[in-house]
Amino acid sequence: MNRMALVRHLCAHPGLSRSDLAEAVGLTKSTVSLLVRGLIEEGWLVEREVVTTGDLGRRPTPLFIDPARLLLLGVEIGIDAVRVVATSLTGELQACVISPHATEPTADSCIASLAAALLKVRSQFDANRRILGIGIGIPGSVDADRGVVQQAPNLGWHAVPFAALLRETLRDTPLTGVPLFVLNEAGAAALGEHEFNPGSNSNPLLYVSINQGLGAGVVVDGRLLTGSRHYAGEVGHMVLQHNGARCSCGRRGCAEALIAAPLMPYLPGNPGALEPDPQALNSAGRHLGMLLQNLATAYDPGCIVLGGAAMTVGDSFLQPALDVLKDYATAARLAPPTVRTSRFGAHAVGIGAAALARHRLTRPTPPLPASGGLSTDSKESA
Numbered sequence: 001m002n003r004m005a006l007v008r009h010l011c012a013h014p015g016l017s018r019s020d021l022a023e024a025v026g027l028t029k030s031t032v033s034l035l036v037r038g039l040i041e042e043g044w045l046v047e048r049e050v051v052t053t054g055d056l057g058r059r060p061t062p063l064f065i066d067p068a069r070l071l072l073l074g075v076e077i078g079i080d081a082v083r084v085v086a087t088s089l090t091g092e093l094q095a096c097v098i099s100p101h102a103t104e105p106t107a108d109s110c111i112a113s114l115a116a117a118l119l120k121v122r123s124q125f126d127a128n129r130r131i132l133g134i135g136i137g138i139p140g141s142v143d144a145d146r147g148v149v150q151q152a153p154n155l156g157w158h159a160v161p162f163a164a165l166l167r168e169t170l171r172d173t174p175l176t177g178v179p180l181f182v183l184n185e186a187g188a189a190a191l192g193e194h195e196f197n198p199g200s201n202s203n204p205l206l207y208v209s210i211n212q213g214l215g216a217g218v219v220v221d222g223r224l225l226t227g228s229r230h231y232a233g234e235v236g237h238m239v240l241q242h243n244g245a246r247c248s249c250g251r252r253g254c255a256e257a258l259i260a261a262p263l264m265p266y267l268p269g270n271p272g273a274l275e276p277d278p279q280a281l282n283s284a285g286r287h288l289g290m291l292l293q294n295l296a297t298a299y300d301p302g303c304i305v306l307g308g309a310a311m312t313v314g315d316s317f318l319q320p321a322l323d324v325l326k327d328y329a330t331a332a333r334l335a336p337p338t339v340r341t342s343r344f345g346a347h348a349v350g351i352g353a354a355a356l357a358r359h360r361l362t363r364p365t366p367p368l369p370a371s372g373g374l375s376t377d378s379k380e381s382a
C-alpha cells in the first residue's frame with residue numbers, strides 16, 4: 001500500500017525528492033528511502049541527475065516514474081478488430097498488434113485471437129522485461145470488480161465472464177498470472193487522458209467516445225465514476241429528441257441514434273462507404289453540441305475530450321458541435337466548456353486500457369481474484 005502510494009504520488013507529481021514524498025504521504029524519510037530503493041531496483045522509479053549549481057549546492061535528487069523498464073499492455077476490443085498495445089509506465093507506445101475479427105466475433109473466438117495478439121506483443125520484448133498488468137476496454141457495460149461484460153450490444157454479448165475466460169486461455173503462457181482489468185472502452189480512454197497527462201487541471205475530465213456506439217467516461221478527483229450498476233457514462237442513451245429516430249436500445253431520439261448512427265456510412269473500414277453528405281454531418285454535429293451542452297451542465301467539466309472513429313470525419317462534423325456549444329454559452333453569458341480531441345488518436349482506448357492497469361495497480365483496491373505478483377508484494381512491504 002505504501003509503495004503504491006509513493007508511485008501514485010510520483011505519477012501525478014513527477015520530480016519530487018524523497019523528503020517531498022515523505023511529507024506528501026505522511027511516512028518517515030527513512031521508510032520512504034527504503035521503499036524507494038526497492039521501487040528503483042524493480043523498475044518502477046528512476047533517479048535523475050541534479051544539475052548542481054555552485055550557489056545552491058547539492059539539491060535533493062528528483063525521482064520519476066521509470067519510462068524505460070516495466071511494461072503495461074492495453075487492449076481495445078473493437079467491433080472490427082482486437083488492438084493490443086504495449087506502453088511504458090508513463091504511457092509511451094512501445095508496440096502494437098492489430099488482429100481483425102474473421103467473422104462476427106463470439107466471446108470465445110475474440111478471446112482466442114486476443115490471447116494470440118497479447119502473446120505476439122509479449123514476444124517482441126526480452127523475457128526479462130516485466131509486464132505489470134493487462135487492461136482491456138470493451139464497447140459495453142462492464143462489471144469491473146468481477147471482470148464480467150454485462151452487455152455489449154454491438155458485439156452481441158451478454159453476461160460474459162471475460163477476465164476469467166482470458167485468464168484461463170493465458171494459463172501456461174508467458175503471460176500467466178499477469179493481473180487483468182476490464183472496463184468499458186470510454187472509461188478506459190478517460191483514464192488514459194487522466195493518468196498519462198500529469199499536471200493537467202482537467203477535473204472533472206469528461207471523455208466522449210463516438211464509434212458505432214456512443215459512451216462517456218467521467219473522472220472525478222482521480223476516480224472513474226462507475227455508477228451503482230456499472231451503467232454510468234452510457235450517455236449515448238440520453239434522449240435529445242422526443243419521438244426522434246429509433247435507437248438500438250429500443251427508445252427513440254437517443255444521442256446515439258442522432259449522432260453515431262448517421263455517421264456510420266462515413267467511417268473508415270465501412271464496406272459501403274458513401275460520399276459524405278454535408279447536411280447529415282452537420283445535423284449529427286449539431287446534436288453532438290446539444291449532448292455536450294447537457295453533459296457540461298451536469299458535470300461542469302474542466303475539459304471535454306472527444307475520441308473514437310468519428311474523429312476521422314473531421315471539421316464538417318465537429319465544427320457544428322462547437323458552434324452549438326458557443327451559441328448556448330453566449331445565450332447564457334458564460335464561457336463555453338473546453339473541448340479537445342484525444343491525445344492518443346486511434347490508440348485512445350488501447351493506451352487508455354494500459355492506463356487502467358496502472359490506475360488499478362497503484363490504488364489499494366484488491367485486484368481481480370487469482371491475479372499474481374503485485375498484491376503480494378504490496379502486502380509484504382506495507
Ligand SMILES: [Zn+2]
Pocket residue numbers: 236237247248249250251254255256257
Ligand atoms: Zn438508445
